[in-house]
Amino acid sequence: MGEIIHRSKTRPVKVGNLTIGGSDELIIQSMTMSKTHDVKATVDEINRLTEAGCQIVRVACPDERAARAISEIKKRITIPLVVDIHFDYKLALIAIEGGADKIRINPGNIGRREKVEAVVKAAKAKGIPIRIGVNAGSLERHIVNKYGYPTADGMVESALHHIKILEDLDFHDIIVSMKASDVNLAIEAYEKAARAFDYPLHLGITESGTLFAGTIKSAAGLGAILSKGIGNTLRISLSADPVEEVKVARELLKSFGLISNAATLVSCPTCGRIEIDLISIANEVEEYIQHIKAPLKISVLGCAVNGPGEAREADIGIAGARGEGLLFKKGKTVRKVPEETMVEELKKEIDIMAEEYFKK
Ligand code: SF4
Secondary structure, X not given: OOOOOOHHHOOOEEEOOEEEOOOOOOEXXXXXXXXXXXXXXXXXXXXXXXXXXXXXXXXXXXXHHHHHHHHHHHHOOOOOEEEEOOOOHHHHHHHHHOOOOEEEOOHHHOOOHHHHHHHXXXXXXXXXXXXXXXXXXXXXXXXXXXXXXXXHHHHHHHHHHHHHHHHHOOOOOEEEEEEEOOHXXXXXXXXXXXXXXXXXXXXXXXXXXXXXXXXXXXXXXXXXXXXXXOOOEEEOOOOOOHHHHHHHHHHHHHHOOOOOOOOEEEEOOOOOOOOOOHHHHHHHHHHHHHHOOOOOEEEEEOOOOOHHHHOOOOOEEEEEOOOEEEEEEOOEEEEEEEHHHHHHHHHHHHHHHHHHHHHO
């Protein structure tokens, strides 16, 4: 398949104070692990996610207790809240009433038409969107029978089926996900979806695995999709603390230059010329810059032989030089710093540069 640029050509859909679609921006989402009816635990988790850079959060809504907790959770968080519902339209109505900023429900699974109409009417009245979540593992039986097994065409057919139900009720604030745990299937499904409709796409490789394997699988799949200009919001799904999902999402967007409020670390792969304990320095600097909201490029290099030259593109960095380091800015050496204070000095300089960036 050829080049597709779908991202900015999608329909803008409001979710709380954010807009998904209609631009090049990608919104980072995650999902809580706490029991949603446990308001304190859920709010604490959401606040940790917000701190890490999560922009929209989703909670599971398996029962009425969870649905009734939405209004209290909403009062205590600062980012838009998505409520994930399977089948039960009454839970959707309670969640919408409680202030959900978006619901994830497949209209074709709700049942009788009156029930679908009630949910759509409530969502319209509050001006909130509905995400249709197509999942290769739970495609409608008639679609699986038609294709024999879950295929990208089958997934698009399922999406169009749910979309039509909403469009027939004159509802268009729709976001669609096309999740599969098979990377090739997910890539094909998102490409075909991008060609089939202009609703914004929520990206994800579902059940991708643990922190290490799932990060690689998600980066491989979502990287291919993002590189085609597809995707308006994303969630990395990991069997790990959801804060890790947000970190991975931010790092992935950085790789494509699709995030403007994050600093990037460049560190050398190390070799026999290494003059400082580069691996621990790189890890410490990486951890530190998680909270830097300016798009700075920071470089940490093991030696000065190629150091400043290799780092010409960086805003600031350190190159090791036998027990000390050369601190450089924009490729020019500024001063020497002893190894013991090197990281602290670099952190201070990063803070100054970040402050200057926001003064501009
Ligand atoms: Fe080796 Fe120096 Fe390059 Fe690092 S910066 S890979 S230590 S030559």
